[in-house]
Amino acid sequence: MNAQIFVIKHWFSLTAKVETINSASEPFCSGVLRALWGFTGDMRPWGEWVKRQILAIQLIDYILRGVAQVMFVNNSLSGLLIVGGLFLQNPWCALNGLLGTAISTVSAIALRQNRDAVSAGLHGYNGSLVGILMAVFSAKGDWYLWLFIPNVLLSMLCPVVSSALSAITSKWDVPIFTLPFNILICLHSSTMGAAHPFFPQVCCQFQAFHVQVFLSVPVGVGQVFGCDNPWTGGVILLALLLCSPTICFHAILGSIAGLCTGLALAAPPADVYSGLWGYNSVLSCIAIGGVFYALTWQTHILALTCAFFCAYVSSATSKLMSVLSLPACTWPFCLSTLIFLLLSSENPALCRLPLAAVSYPEENRRYLRQLKAWGRAQSSIQEAMEGMKVEKEDGVTSHGPEPLSPSSVNHFPESPADSTRCSHNNRKRKVAGRMRPLSGCQLHAVQKAAQAGFSRLSICRLRIARFILKCRPG
Template structure:
């Protein structure tokens, strides 16, 4: 009997170690940073870059980044190459300029550069494998590092993330400097929703439902279903709660697009949902600890992001400019500055981790605060 009990304990221990090893691959994978500290520069750069890939979608897991990068190459090898070039350029420029080590290690200087190059490729009218485009993609990605550093010195005073402000600013400057008739870097003009012809075909419910996961892929300027599902799987590896909020926010954004009678193509392609997905993820457990109040605020953030996106698409589209992710960025920033009761759920930027860990950390903070109050009562 003793032998049987020892065997059961051993099996339980093996299962516990196996589960622990699998759990170490989820969330922020902080143990990996400790392991990589004394490694060579090339593998360190790979980890920093993969973290930068996931930062695009408000995550921080290099394995998730590998899945998302595979998804980009699956959807379009040319877009994958552009994204990789922008990602590595901005990361290396940050290293050369001696930017904060924690920011570089966390991929915070890579994701804006990646988005800049991806959007340049998505709106490029010269076709795939137009090698000249690598020049502005790399220059724009490098410029995003300067924007990030300058904005961080201002926004840090309010403990607000720089987010994708650099990407939105650089891409607008690029489109204003070039144009559809530029002989070297031509691009397509964005069409404002208000100027598009009214919908003349019946709405396809199946395509609208397909547009919900595509809204998650459109965060990477990816409009293919298979790669979008792989991106969603990578996000789920980082945080199931974050993946749920991404789908929920995309669905809410699609619903907002339906209420405004936007073009069916926007609904089918996921363009109506991606700002809602970003707005919902930012509030639903990442920068706010998860609760029923913040969950409702996340849904409200998704609706507001989607409606602001429609308004900005009409405004910027009149000049041929895409609205990009201005809507979600501005909405999330304003919500992070909310005073009153909701500010109690704010997580300091230095402590932001995966939503599940944020929830556990908040429970420990509250327990510690309660114990401190009890110890000081007379």
């Protein structure tokens, strides 16, 4: 699967190269806009530059991306904005979050975890939540420096638990979400309790302030990081908007869904307006609405359904965990989202992406379009190959262009009429039956043909097919 994804992305990267060449003569202002556009999405040009820098600069980028990955955002600038919002809420919680992210990331590097996953912040977000929520649940108040000890220890365990859970969830190709954070925080809270002399825990019942209904929407987003300040939630939404408007939109929808569900179930107004009913729905709506599913209007409805379902699960989970004197954390989000990711459906509009191809929603849509185009191109290549095999067996000579020679690989036909006639003859001699997928040798030949400079698929289909046939042994 990873090899096919690499070939597909390498094949369609040719289009981006052609667009870059064609846009070289555009005005300077367009170049500036493209440069600014590079700071949106996953900031791929910035990531390539960071890879060539010293480890200290790389580590800063990993930490910022780890903070942003709490909201499924792989953008270091968004992470910087979120850190600023956390300091606006509570500097002590923000400091613990950064420490947890750094320790978790360094531990993953020491354990030789996948470097691409580390650079994307996937080994930092659980440590970030562990550090922040440990400071929130501590009964010793702010600036209790001894709290750094359990923070460091639990953050070091984050990549260990993540690796163990990934070995299980990889069988179904689903992510682990924040399960390591939930496990470690519940272990810490149940072990210490409220009567511990050094690290006492606060009661699980939140003491929230009452705010207006419209302010509860950004508060619900901020509660993902344990923040009840609407300004912090607004800064986080701005960070999400910078990376992906789709993620920002679904975060707002998820918070509204949690708010409406809490009001419908007659929950205490203080809990509803303080965002405690919204933060799990925010994460669920983002995850389903374009991150792990390619965004269509069907998956958009599925994301809303998951957000409402997650709010119901939050109510049940909170009551169950309160019996054990434990916080609900993000257990509802993990459970409900995993259920919706393991959904089996024959609807082609509900396309769950493989984990190796998951990116931000806009990139996921581009990947899906490229995948469909690749499938159409593969079918056309198979048709041409089968037609030429029949011609070779029957001794029929094609009226199209002469077979390719190594010196003519980079040349297009002078007129598309020859290719049209040849394709027409091939379609007439199409062999019935199901076509087999391309072999590894054939995929490599297609990759070589793409590197040779083909940019218009409609013109070069036949020539690529003949190039593949020529490369085949025998």
